[in-house]
Structure formats: structure tokens, C-alpha cells
Amino acid sequence: MSLKSFIHPRNKYKDQPNFIELSKLYPEFQQHVSVNLAGKVQFNFSSEESLRVLTQTLLKHDFDLDVNIPPDKLVPALTLRLNYVLWIEDLMNFNKINEVTGIDVGTGAIAIYPLLCSKIYDWKMIGSDIDSAAVTSANENIQRNKLDHLIKVIKVQGKNIFKDVVTEESYAFTMCNPPFFDADDDKKRKKRLPPTNAKTGHAVELSVAGGEKSFVRQMLDESLELNGKIKIYTTMLGQKNSLAYSKSELRKRYIDNFTWTEFCQGKTKRWGLAWSLIPKVTLDLTKAPVIREKYSHITSSKSKDNSAPLLEVFFPFNNSFREVKDVIIAVKKWIDELHIEIKELKLEDIKEATYELCAYKNTWIHGRRKRRAEMKANSDESKRLRVDDNEQASVTVSSVDFPKSNHIYLKFNLVFTHVCKISDTAGNNHDGVNICMILNDGHGGKNGLETFKQCLINKFRLQEYQKLNR
Numbered sequence: 001m002s003l004k005s006f007i008h009p010r011n012k013y014k015d016q017p018n019f020i021e022l023s024k025l026y027p028e029f030q031q032h033v034s035v036n037l038a039g040k041v042q043f044n045f046s047s048e049e050s051l052r053v054l055t056q057t058l059l060k061h062d063f064d065l066d067v068n069i070p071p072d073k074l075v076p077a078l079t080l081r082l083n084y085v086l087w088i089e090d091l092m093n094f095n096k097i098n099e100v101t102g103i104d105v106g107t108g109a110i111a112i113y114p115l116l117c118s119k120i121y122d123w124k125m126i127g128s129d130i131d132s133a134a135v136t137s138a139n140e141n142i143q144r145n146k147l148d149h150l151i152k153v154i155k156v157q158g159k160n161i162f163k164d165v166v167t168e169e170s171y172a173f174t175m176c177n178p179p180f181f182d183a184d185d186d187k188k189r190k191k192r193l194p195p196t197n198a199k200t201g202h203a204v205e206l207s208v209a210g211g212e213k214s215f216v217r218q219m220l221d222e223s224l225e226l227n228g229k230i231k232i233y234t235t236m237l238g239q240k241n242s243l244a245y246s247k248s249e250l251r252k253r254y255i256d257n258f259t260w261t262e263f264c265q266g267k268t269k270r271w272g273l274a275w276s277l278i279p280k281v282t283l284d285l286t287k288a289p290v291i292r293e294k295y296s297h298i299t300s301s302k303s304k305d306n307s308a309p310l311l312e313v314f315f316p317f318n319n320s321f322r323e324v325k326d327v328i329i330a331v332k333k334w335i336d337e338l339h340i341e342i343k344e345l346k347l348e349d350i351k352e353a354t355y356e357l358c359a360y361k362n363t364w365i366h367g368r369r370k371r372r373a374e375m376k377a378n379s380d381e382s383k384r385l386r387v388d389d390n391e392q393a394s395v396t397v398s399s400v401d402f403p404k405s406n407h408i409y410l411k412f413n414l415v416f417t418h419v420c421k422i423s424d425t426a427g428n429n430h431d432g433v434n435i436c437m438i439l440n441d442g443h444g445g446k447n448g449l450e451t452f453k454q455c456l457i458n459k460f461r462l463q464e465y466q467k468l469n470r
């Protein structure tokens, strides 16, 4: 699934650049573009050289930056980099920070973040890197673009992350695209699916002992020592589980002034984490703007990709159901009756009630027929059947094992969210609960989830509310 709608709204690469126009303007770029028999423009994203030329061309065309990316060095994906820069801009604006000096930890061979930040916003930037070749190349790029009055690059030893860089009294922010991989865990890296685009960069840029989790942990510890000297600490994260890990590390250190966002490009997702040691009354990150795919805390952690089918039902409040709790109790009772396993998920940061459900067979459709068959089969009277007047009436069982089999029919999440003022065609407003169903697994697939949704609607007679303007 394309994550285009989650690209930052001010990102100029929300729509693909016009390759024809670029090839007319930049002869070097033209060599990497071809037109197929159907007249469609083709660009070779799997060639490292083509990606390098594309990035250099876009930096020139869109930012007037004349950049040289040395062979074997990481070619920065511009959409992701811009998402990060634009989020930093949001954080600066939200917290009304006008005098900006930023630090880019691990700036790399072209100092992409300092170049963009200085060129776009006139911010002062300091870049650091442990790699001498990267520092030399970064300095050349900065001088070529006459930005050395704004950007300084420091070669560091790598023992400390901030301490060798921080000399002044105060900085607005730090940013970092840390090496993702654990240097000792190269096997895992090789096992990963090959990327759609060519892989660029070499080991020193991409790996560090302990991987990005350990890098972030060190940043957290050093930030505690530096305290408010840096107003906002931020980092990019390349792996979803590093986000959960880093949030728990923040909490362990009693830092609750933090937030996170998502950076999307094509089918790739990265995460941004920001924290501050300044009290929330002065600088509150928890209310700052973020971009998060709806329910992504569930979809990407449990499903194989980010495209898990997602269905929604609106459950209005009435005399019997006055608050979210009442709806949850009723739906859970029905789920128990259907012999679906249910457990509550305690998710950090997530206020909505979230449950994980697992059905080993479809117990909700053709209720009557199934019950008759079951009644015949289970004539031992330990089971008592109650048929209610709804089509998918429930089976009440006094003591019975869940019908487990090796094959899961449907595994899905239910998220209950309070929603206000849903208007109907007559202009009446309804308060109620949005029940979101997200498929995780199971051979029942999307159809199985669709039938569950329909049975839920029928069971609680919610038909007329499903077309309301949400």
C-alpha cells in the first residue's frame, strides 16, 4: 500500500517529480530516463547510480543545492529527509523557537540535513560524524554551496554523541538518522527482503554496535546530563520496535515530555521521536503536530505490512448505552457467546480501548443452522443453547473449551473510540463509539471480517447509523 497520504503536507515530493521536465533541463539526468513503447517514462530506481543522479538533480532543481554524493556513500531518500526537516520546522513553530541553531548527529557525506535546514530556513547548523571521509566530503559540499557561514561540521571520536559537539549555552534542537543495524548482527540484515530501490551506503554508515536502540539509549543518557541546554532532542528510527523500545527507555528515565511521528515515502515508513527535558509548562511536545497513520500502532505491529484491512462500525449512544464502557461490555459479552478469544491490549500512549480477538472457526454466520447441528452433536446436556430473536443469535455454554484448531480462522483487533457529533441527514447529531476492526491473520481473511462486521451491525441493530457522515 502506498503511504502517500501520510507524507508531510508541505513536502514537495508528495507527488512524483516531473521526470520529463527534469530530463529536458538536466542532460546527466536524461541518461537515466527512458520512454517505453507505450510512451511511459521509466526511471531505473534499482540502479544506485540513477538514484544518485536523481537526488543530485532534485537538490539542484528544487533547492538550488549543488551537491556531490561520493560513490559508496548513502544516497539520501529526499522525501523521507524532507518529512523529518518539515517536522522539525513544525516543532520549532509550535514551541515558538525563533533563534535556531540545530545539531545533526551523524551528518554523513553530504550533510543533507544541515544543507536543507540552512538553505530553506537560514538556520545555523552543526553536523558531526565519526567518519573522516564523510566529514571531508560534507565540508566540500557546504563550501561549494557557500553555506559555511551557517554550517560547521565536526569530526568526532564517537565515544560521546553530544558532549564533543555542544560548546555553546543553548541549542534549539538535535536531529539524527542513526545507523540502523547492529554491527554484530549482519546476518539479520542480509535476511531482510531486498529493497525496491537500490541499496546505497556502506557498513560504517549503516551499522553501529547495538544498533539504533543502543544509539538512542546513549542519546537519552547524554541528554539527561545536558538537560535543557538543548531544547528538543529528536531522532529518526528505522524499525518499528525501536520506537516502542525508545518510549519505554524514556519512561524509565521519567521523561514524559515526548512525542513521535511517522515519516512515509512510497511503501517505506520510518519514525521520528522527540523529547525535551524542559518542563511542559514552558515547552510541551505532547501537543505538537504529528503525522500518524490511523491505527498504525496496531496495523504495522501485528500484520505483515501496513495494508491490513480495516472496517468500521458506528455504535450510537442511547438509553441503554450511555458511555463507551456500556458498549464495550455489551460487545464483549456477545464475543464471549461466540466463543471468540478476547484479550485486552495495553498499548502505550493509546487512549482507546483495544482488544485482540482470535476465532478458530466462524461462529457468527448461519447461526441457527449451526446451532441445530451443534445441538444434535452435543446432546450431553452440559451445554445449554439459547436462541435469541436475532439472526446470529448466541450460544450460551456453561462449560466448554474454545473450539481451538491449528488453523486460526480470524485474528483481528477491535478498537473502541469515543466519537462526538456525527450528523444524520436530518441534521441531528449523535454521540457514540467508533468500533474499528483490523485484520491481523487467519484464513477467513477480509471476507471473514466483513461477515463479523455485518453480524455485529445486525446483532445490535445498527444498520441505520452506518451511513452517517463520520
Ligand SMILES: C[S@@+](CC[C@H](N)C(=O)[O-])C[C@H]1O[C@@H](n2cnc3c(N)ncnc32)[C@H](O)[C@@H]1O
Residues within 6 Å of the ligand: 074, 075, 076, 105, 106, 107, 108, 109, 112, 113, 128, 129, 130, 131, 134, 156, 157, 158, 159, 160, 161, 177, 178, 179, 180, 204, 205, 206, 208
Ligand atoms: C545512516 S547515516 C546518516 C547520514 C545522513 N545523516 C543521512 O541521513 O543521510 C549515519 C551516520 O552516522 C555516523 N555515525 C555513526 N556513529 C556516530 C557517532 N557516534 N557520532 C557521530 N556520527 C556517527 C556514520 O558515520 C554515518 O555517516
